[in-house]
Amino acid sequence: MSTEPLHAGESASLINDPNATETPWRLPSQRKTGIACLIVTESALFTIFVVAYLFYMGRSLNPPYPAQVLEFPWLGSIALFSSSATIMLAEIMLRKVNRFGFLIWWGLTIVLGAYFIYFTATEWMHLIYGKNLTISSNVFGSTFYALVGLHLSHVFIGLLLLSTVWLLTFFGKIPKDHHEHIEVVSWYWHFVDAIWLVVVTVVYIISVNY
Amino acid sequence: MFDTIIDPNFKAPEPERVGEERVSLTRIVQELVFTVDHKKLGLMYIGSGLMFFVVAGLMATMMRLQLAFPNGKVLEPDVFNRLFTMHGTSMVFLVGMPIIFGFANYLTPLMIGTRDMAFPRLNAFGFWVFFFSGWLLYFSYLAAPGLYAAGSAPDVGWFAYSPLTAKAFSRGHSTDYWTLSLLMGGIGSVATAINIIVTTLCLRCKGMTLGRMPLFVWVFLVAAFLVIIAIPPLSACQIMLIFDRYLGAKFFDTQAGGSAVLWQHFFWIFGHPEVYILILPGFAIANEIVPVFSRKPMFGYPIMVAATVMIGFISLTVWAHHMFTVGMTSLGNTFFVVSTMIIAVPTGIKIFNWLGTMYGGKIRFDLPMLFCIGFLFQFLIAGLTGVMLSVAPFDWQLSDSYFVVAHFHYVLIGGLLYMVFSGIYYWYPKAFGRMLNAKLGHWHFWLFTIGFHLTFGPQHIAGFMGMPRRVFTYEEGRGWDLWNLLSTIGVLIQIPGILFFVINLIYSYIKGKKAGDDPWDAWTLEWSTTSPPPEYNFAKLPEVKSRRPLWDLKHPEDPDWKFE
Numbered sequence: 001m002s003t004e005p006l007h008a009g010e011s012a013s014l015i016n017d018p019n020a021t022e023t024p025w026r027l028p029s030q031r032k033t034g035i036a037c038l039i040v041t042e043s044a045l046f047t048i049f050v051v052a053y054l055f056y057m058g059r060s061l062n063p064p065y066p067a068q069v070l071e072f073p074w075l076g077s078i079a080l081f082s083s084s085a086t087i088m089l090a091e092i093m094l095r096k097v098n099r100f101g102f103l104i105w106w107g108l109t110i111v112l113g114a115y116f117i118y119f120t121a122t123e124w125m126h127l128i129y130g131k132n133l134t135i136s137s138n139v140f141g142s143t144f145y146a147l148v149g150l151h152l153s154h155v156f157i158g159l160l161l162l163s164t165v166w167l168l169t170f171f172g173k174i175p176k177d178h179h180e181h182i183e184v185v186s187w188y189w190h191f192v193d194a195i196w197l198v199v200v201t202v203v204y205i206i207s208v209n210y
Numbered sequence: 211m212f213d214t215i216i217d218p219n220f221k222a223p224e225p226e227r228v229g230e231e232r233v234s235l236t237r238i239v240q241e242l243v244f245t246v247d248h249k250k251l252g253l254m255y256i257g258s259g260l261m262f263f264v265v266a267g268l269m270a271t272m273m274r275l276q277l278a279f280p281n282g283k284v285l286e287p288d289v290f291n292r293l294f295t296m297h298g299t300s301m302v303f304l305v306g307m308p309i310i311f312g313f314a315n316y317l318t319p320l321m322i323g324t325r326d327m328a329f330p331r332l333n334a335f336g337f338w339v340f341f342f343s344g345w346l347l348y349f350s351y352l353a354a355p356g357l358y359a360a361g362s363a364p365d366v367g368w369f370a371y372s373p374l375t376a377k378a379f380s381r382g383h384s385t386d387y388w389t390l391s392l393l394m395g396g397i398g399s400v401a402t403a404i405n406i407i408v409t410t411l412c413l414r415c416k417g418m419t420l421g422r423m424p425l426f427v428w429v430f431l432v433a434a435f436l437v438i439i440a441i442p443p444l445s446a447c448q449i450m451l452i453f454d455r456y457l458g459a460k461f462f463d464t465q466a467g468g469s470a471v472l473w474q475h476f477f478w479i480f481g482h483p484e485v486y487i488l489i490l491p492g493f494a495i496a497n498e499i500v501p502v503f504s505r506k507p508m509f510g511y512p513i514m515v516a517a518t519v520m521i522g523f524i525s526l527t528v529w530a531h532h533m534f535t536v537g538m539t540s541l542g543n544t545f546f547v548v549s550t551m552i553i554a555v556p557t558g559i560k561i562f563n564w565l566g567t568m569y570g571g572k573i574r575f576d577l578p579m580l581f582c583i584g585f586l587f588q589f590l591i592a593g594l595t596g597v598m599l600s601v602a603p604f605d606w607q608l609s610d611s612y613f614v615v616a617h618f619h620y621v622l623i624g625g626l627l628y629m630v631f632s633g634i635y636y637w638y639p640k641a642f643g644r645m646l647n648a649k650l651g652h653w654h655f656w657l658f659t660i661g662f663h664l665t666f667g668p669q670h671i672a673g674f675m676g677m678p679r680r681v682f683t684y685e686e687g688r689g690w691d692l693w694n695l696l697s698t699i700g701v702l703i704q705i706p707g708i709l710f711f712v713i714n715l716i717y718s719y720i721k722g723k724k725a726g727d728d729p730w731d732a733w734t735l736e737w738s739t740t741s742p743p744p745e746y747n748f749a750k751l752p753e754v755k756s757r758r759p760l761w762d763l764k765h766p767e768d769p770d771w772k773f774e
């Protein structure tokens with residue numbers, strides 16, 4: 001078997017020839033493709049819980065019903081949605097290689113996310129002890145806590161990721177040119193925010209007015 | 211991006227010397243536990259899949275022995291229920307999934323010319339999560355009775371319809387083991403699927419455009435997308451079931467406004483794409499073997515890609531054809547009848563393309579091709595019974611009968627398992643450097659083929675005559691006796707076939723003929739490296755110009771890239 005290319009100048013060789021003319025060979029980033037796939041698969045997961053919530057709307061046989069107990073979570077939503085803005089500002093600081101600015105905005109994102117968890121915790125306290133709505137009260141309780149809780153668990157995981165990045169940056173463990181790792185975390189955080197938009201619409205607007 | 215990897219001064223060690231120092235058992239175990247190498251993980255996937263295959267196959271054998279004669283006394287009814295549940299769950303989640311992931315792991319990086327998967331540690335994580343999810347399921351035999359002294363292994367059927375799984379009907383912990391095992395296995399599957407997608411999209415060697423990727427890789431890309439979209443619904447309904455069982459949630463509690471039918475919808479939204487997740491890899495292997503053994507390039511490569519993508523999309527819209535007997539609206543019935551029939555179109559395109567590839571080719575009837583031809587016939591039968599079952603009134607008559615059992619065993623054995631065997635005969639020389647013994651292989655092929663048709667062919671007839679699936683016994687004189695006896699005899703012929711296969715795997719590892727790098731005179735990149743490939747796969751990363759890079763290398767006077 002011959003490995004010699006017959007035509008001069010046209011390398012049919014399988015092996016990379018260092019002298020071959022370099023045409024740019026670009027492939028998508030592994031980290032970004034990976035996180036995009038994760039977002040697709042998480043979206044499929046949330047879709048099922050959202051469909052379950054919509055399917056069970058109005059099927060509870062006993063109170064409490066959504067319109068009686070749910071109040072629109074203004075403060076929590078504002079905190080979570082604005083955290084998408086602060087994380088973008090943090091990324092801008094990162095590109096400017098402004099580590100201090102990055103820590104401030106990134107830290108603010110963490111505070112807003114943590115406030116959202118605190119807000120939801122108090123809301124649940126109120127629902128469980130004040131309004132007697134638990135996961136086993138009726139199908140509304142089951143679907144409500146499952147859907148909002150699933151989202152909450154994602155906020156929690158996002159917070160762990162954000163805090164890891166913040167601590168590593170604070171202790172100077174992240175090289176200045178490592179944008180991509182941080183960008184990937186921010187994609188996840190934006191996804192968590194976008195899911196909240198869906199959840200808040202379905203749970204606090206549609207089902208309350210159903 | 212390869213500038214950092216290609217070092218002109220790098221001298222590759224002799225491939226034979228790699229791993230030579232591994233001698234003691236502890237070293238081997240240590241190597242298996244610590245490894246992140248895609249080839250070792252691939253073989254571990256296939257090996258553990260085959261192990262569970264033997265276990266679940268023995269379960270099927272016990273069920274067939276019970277059903278051989280009317281009023282069988284081999285098994286108690288509750289044991290029978292556990293056996294068909296464990297058999298189904300194992301074959302889908304612990305045999306089918308790991309074996310296809312094994313092939314994807316081993317071959318994707320070699321075929322696209324790279325050194326490993328995109329996330330090697332995630333890859334190892336995926337394997338071990340799958341492996342322990344399997345043991346978790348089987349651990350239920352020991353631990354599920356708990357303090358209730360209730361039944362051991364899960365006995366709710368592999369699709370676990372509600373309300374069978376409710377606390378009132380499934381006491382003890384057997385259903386919990388089933389749920390947790392599937393939830394855990396799902397995490398591993400999603401991790402591996404993400405890895406396959408990222409590897410395929412981001413690590414192709416220079417010149418390997420999407421249009422030049424081997425069809426094997428294309429099909430696995432689509433299957434991996436199906437995994438990441440279809441597994442979450444399964445995980446979601448498992449989470450709901452855990453809430454129902456442990457926290458008293460009402461998702462599937464019909465007395466509190468919950469819906470048992472919703473479980474069926476959610477399960478089959480996973481379940482039907484899952485069928486395609488399992489059968490697409492069979493197509494993938496056929497896409498490699500049919501051209502090589504017909505000595506022709508693949509007929510209609512772009513159409514094959516399009517058909518694969520179409521199957522991927524349509525398979526997400528057909529789930530409720532499992533539920534015609536539930537009683538849907540006529541609009542719902544019509545939609546799922548039509549979508550199910552439409553999916554037969556791209557599948558038919560594939561069969562015609564394989565025939566088109568074989569037509570006029572100089573076909574070599576080596577073992578991989580034999581299994582491949584078996585696959586073509588059997589999968590055609592499976593497809594035809596599938597189209598029959600897609601007709602709602604026909605399904606009302608035959609749903610939950612042995613006809614359905616015969617149908618999906620023709621899909622999963624006649625389709626997937628034959629291609630797995632075919633792929634093992636084809637790539638074993640690459641993985642171990644030795645050919646599988648042809649004589650033992652022929653014994654395996656013929657015994658298994660005869661046994662397979664004898665087992666599942668008569669089940670079509672038993673189903674037509676009204677025999678329901680999952681009955682632990684039946685009375686005399688219903689016209690089912692002969693077909694059940696034939697079916698059991700078929701199993702007893704399959705078993706020696708599998709035995710020949712297992713013996714062949716071990717015998718050829720020690721005494722098999724040396725294979726050389728490219729025993730089949732094939733055209734994809736995995737055959738350009740040594741057998742077995744070194745840990746780094748390629749001393750220098752390849753560069754391709756066409757769909758058949760090795761053809762270009764072997765026939766520089768007539769390269770493919772001139773015509774593509």
